[in-house]
Every structure is written in C-alpha cells, then in structure tokens.
Amino acid sequence: MQKKHILPLLLVLQIVLVKTLAQFPTFIEEWYSNGLYPKMALLSRRILGWIPFSIGDIIYFILIFLLIRSIWKHRKGFFKNWKTNGLTVLSWLSIFYFLFHFLWGMNYYRIPLNEKLNIKKEYSIDELEAFTYKMISKTNALQKLITGNDSIAVKIPYSDTEIFNLAVNGYQNLPENLKCFQYTNKSIKASLLSYPLSYMGFGGYLNPFTNEAQVNVLKPKFNSPMTTCHEMAHQAGIGSESECNFIGFIAAINNDDIYFQYSAYNFITRYCLGNLERIQEGKSDIFLTKLNKGVLKNFDENETFWKDHHTPIDTFFEYFYDNFLKLNQQKDGLESYSKFVGLMIRYDEKF
Structure with missing residues (x-):
C-alpha cells in the first residue's frame, strides 16, 4: 500500500x-x-x-x-x-x-443528561404556557430591579473580560445534582472572528482543538453572560446544544451577579415564546403583552442586530450546521437549541 x-x-x-x-x-x-x-x-x-x-x-x-x-x-x-x-x-x-x-x-x-437526571423532555401546551408565565415574571422582576423603571432596556456595565471572569461563579454555585460539570482554569476569549461570526449567525463557539470558548462580542452585550455560560458548558464536556443551553442557564441564574441572572431569564423567555409560536402562529402574542417595555426593548435590540447581519452567508451556515448537528447525534439539528425548554420545565418540576 x-x-x-x-x-x-x-x-x-x-x-x-x-x-x-x-x-x-x-x-x-x-x-x-x-x-x-x-x-x-x-x-x-x-x-x-x-x-x-x-x-x-x-x-x-x-x-x-x-x-x-x-x-x-x-x-x-x-x-x-x-x-x-x-x-x-x-x-x-x-x-x-x-x-x-x-x-x-x-x-x-455520551449519556443524555435527561437520562442521568431521570427526567423527560416532553411537555404539554399547558405546561409550556405556565412555565412561560413564570419566566416572564422572573425576567420582568430582574429588569425592573436593575433599571428601577420597567420601560428602560438593561445595559450591562461590564467589559468583556469582566463578564468572562464573573462567569466562573455560576459554575461554582451549580446545584448538587449538576456538580459534575464544575469548571476550572478559565479559557474564555473575545473571538477575533466576531465580525464574520455575526454574518454567519453565531453568538459564540467552542474551538475543539484548543478548548477555548469563543464569544462574539459584537452582538448585544446583555446576551454575553448567557452565551459565555453556554460555551463553558461545551468546555465542561457537553456536546448537545440543548444541554449546553440547559447547563448554561442553570449556571447563569445561580451566578451571584444580577446581570447574569437577567441575561439567562431573558434568553429562556425568548425561547419559550419561540416554542409557543412553533405550536401555533400568534400563540405568543398574549404573553408579549405581559413583558415590561424594557425587556421588549432588549428583545428588539437582539432581533435588530441579527436582521442587520442577515445575508445568504448565515443561511448557508445555518444549513451546514443544521446538518452537522444531525450527523453528530442531534437529530433535531438547529431546533435542538430550543429543546432545553423541555429539560427546564421537567427539571423545575422535579427539583
């Protein structure tokens, strides 16, 4: 040969x-x-x-x-x-x-997280609606506590480096049944490729060859704490995107810093509303009326950013990454990101 x-x-x-x-x-x-x-x-x-x-x-x-x-x-x-x-x-x-x-x-x-926690991922519409109201209440309360006014959008006062340093605290505070995902020796970086990442539709990524967590620092900063915690979950050895959203969310809401908590609750509320829309178009409308104007301004800030960077490039990378995930044990592809809502509903119910 x-x-x-x-x-x-x-x-x-x-x-x-x-x-x-x-x-x-x-x-x-x-x-x-x-x-x-x-x-x-x-x-x-x-x-x-x-x-x-x-x-x-x-x-x-x-x-x-x-x-x-x-x-x-x-x-x-x-x-x-x-x-x-x-x-x-x-x-x-x-x-x-x-x-x-x-x-x-x-x-x-590896073994799916829901199996290790002995919880299901499926949920009823009623359960999703009840959970969405609960997340809206948390998000509203944090937004008003931070700004003192329900009509002001949250602005995070930290530098990117400060966010990366603060993120470790949430992993130190993980509940006992998730302690196996402890995080040490921080390696989180502001991506040098943030500009192309924005046009590719990515908020961050883990480099599997260097184990560096990369964060797109051009996107609205109120998202950065949750994105950072998500990428750290990949570093902790989680491949599944839904499970990284889940662990990242738990780490962020257990962080002592209130901006991390807001970033996480804002994040999951958007996913809950998105899941309601997948069930029936217009189903999220009544829930949107319950959100503080300041929260909605953050929603708009996020949506505007991604709309401004939408080109055929991100459409291609969405197609590519969707199929990449399907080839790697995530049969739902990009939709797997939203599956963490089911994990959270069942985890919240049980623990």
Missing part, C-alpha cells in the same frame, strides 16, 4: 469506529467524557487560558488562508489530477476528523 492511501483509509476506519462507539454511551461517558477528556481539556486550558487573545482563531485564520492559497494555486488542472488531489483532501480530512473526535467530539455520544 502506498503512503498516500494510508490516511484516506484511516478516515474510513475512524468513521466506522466512531459510529460503533456511539452505540455504547455508557462506555463513552465513563472512559472518555469523565476519563480522558477532562484531563486533556484541563491541560489545554492551563496552557492557553492565560493568553488574552484566541489562539484557536489565529489557527483557523492561518488554515483558511492556506486553503484559499492552495485552491488558487491549483485552480488550473485540479480535476486533471483528481486522484492525487482527492487523496490529499481526504488525508487532511482524516487528520481533522481524528483530532476533532479525540480532543472533544466524542462528547456528542
């Missing part, structure tokens, strides 16, 4: 191995998510966490530059040498596939 065939062949073997291991979530949970992964993640965060800028973003920038340069260099005659070039592409994919799953990606296949 020629050397140029080894990595492409290993890609096939890796895919088979990963899909086989995915059938054994208990094994993944014990030996990877609670075994190998925490050690690797802690080492990465210790090495890179103190650096004030994102090493992962720089690596991505360099790789994108090299990719564009390579495409330009081989723009002529690429298909004439399709076999050699195809093997080169597969070889690089093989390397990335291995690093992604070894360093973080196997967390997609």
Whole structure:
C-alpha cells in the first residue's frame, strides 16, 4: 500500500469506529467524557487560558488562508489530477476528523443528561404556557430591579473580560445534582472572528482543538453572560446544544451577579415564546403583552442586530450546521437549541 492511501483509509476506519462507539454511551461517558477528556481539556486550558487573545482563531485564520492559497494555486488542472488531489483532501480530512473526535467530539455520544437526571423532555401546551408565565415574571422582576423603571432596556456595565471572569461563579454555585460539570482554569476569549461570526449567525463557539470558548462580542452585550455560560458548558464536556443551553442557564441564574441572572431569564423567555409560536402562529402574542417595555426593548435590540447581519452567508451556515448537528447525534439539528425548554420545565418540576 502506498503512503498516500494510508490516511484516506484511516478516515474510513475512524468513521466506522466512531459510529460503533456511539452505540455504547455508557462506555463513552465513563472512559472518555469523565476519563480522558477532562484531563486533556484541563491541560489545554492551563496552557492557553492565560493568553488574552484566541489562539484557536489565529489557527483557523492561518488554515483558511492556506486553503484559499492552495485552491488558487491549483485552480488550473485540479480535476486533471483528481486522484492525487482527492487523496490529499481526504488525508487532511482524516487528520481533522481524528483530532476533532479525540480532543472533544466524542462528547456528542455520551449519556443524555435527561437520562442521568431521570427526567423527560416532553411537555404539554399547558405546561409550556405556565412555565412561560413564570419566566416572564422572573425576567420582568430582574429588569425592573436593575433599571428601577420597567420601560428602560438593561445595559450591562461590564467589559468583556469582566463578564468572562464573573462567569466562573455560576459554575461554582451549580446545584448538587449538576456538580459534575464544575469548571476550572478559565479559557474564555473575545473571538477575533466576531465580525464574520455575526454574518454567519453565531453568538459564540467552542474551538475543539484548543478548548477555548469563543464569544462574539459584537452582538448585544446583555446576551454575553448567557452565551459565555453556554460555551463553558461545551468546555465542561457537553456536546448537545440543548444541554449546553440547559447547563448554561442553570449556571447563569445561580451566578451571584444580577446581570447574569437577567441575561439567562431573558434568553429562556425568548425561547419559550419561540416554542409557543412553533405550536401555533400568534400563540405568543398574549404573553408579549405581559413583558415590561424594557425587556421588549432588549428583545428588539437582539432581533435588530441579527436582521442587520442577515445575508445568504448565515443561511448557508445555518444549513451546514443544521446538518452537522444531525450527523453528530442531534437529530433535531438547529431546533435542538430550543429543546432545553423541555429539560427546564421537567427539571423545575422535579427539583
């Protein structure tokens, strides 16, 4: 066998191995998510966490530059040498596939959180409506407590670095049944790619290769505490987006800082209203009338930001990421983000 065939062949073997291991979530949970992964993640965060800028973003920038340069260099005659070039592409994919799953990606296949907590994710319309009213009440109360006026939008007075530092407190205050997601050795960065992330439709992301949590710092700042807690949940070894929303929300509302609490309750209220709209168009209208004007101004601030950055680019990345999630044990794709509402309804009911 020629050397140029080894990595492409290993890609096939890796895919088979990963899909086989995915059938054994208990094994993944014990030996990877609670075994190998925490050690690797802690080492990465210790090495890179103190650096004030994102090493992962720089690596991505360099790789994108090299990719564009390579495409330009081989723009002529690429298909004439399709076999050699195809093997080169597969070889690089093989390397990335291995690093992604070894360093973080196997967390997609661990035991679902609802099973560990012994709660269901399904809920009735009546339960969703009751929970939405409860979240609205919490959001309104926090907005008025912060501003002293129910018509003023909340403005967070912290720098990005201060938000990242404060976020750790919420993980230290997690309830006993979620203590396994404790967080140490902070590695949270303002993404150097915040501008393109805005047009791609992302509020943040975890770099699986460097274990740095990246936050898009251009979006409305009242969202940043919740986004930060969400990305930290990925660092804690959670692959599922709905579970990261869940853990991030719990961490934010247990933070001693009132702005974190508001960010979380504002976040879940928007998702509750969105879920009501999915059930029936116009079903959220009556709930919107119960929200303080200041809360609605924050809603509008968020909606305006994403509308202003909406282009075919984010439509493409939504399609791409939706299918990426479906390939990685999240059959609901992007809709999985909203599934955390069901987790919260059942968790609130039980605990």
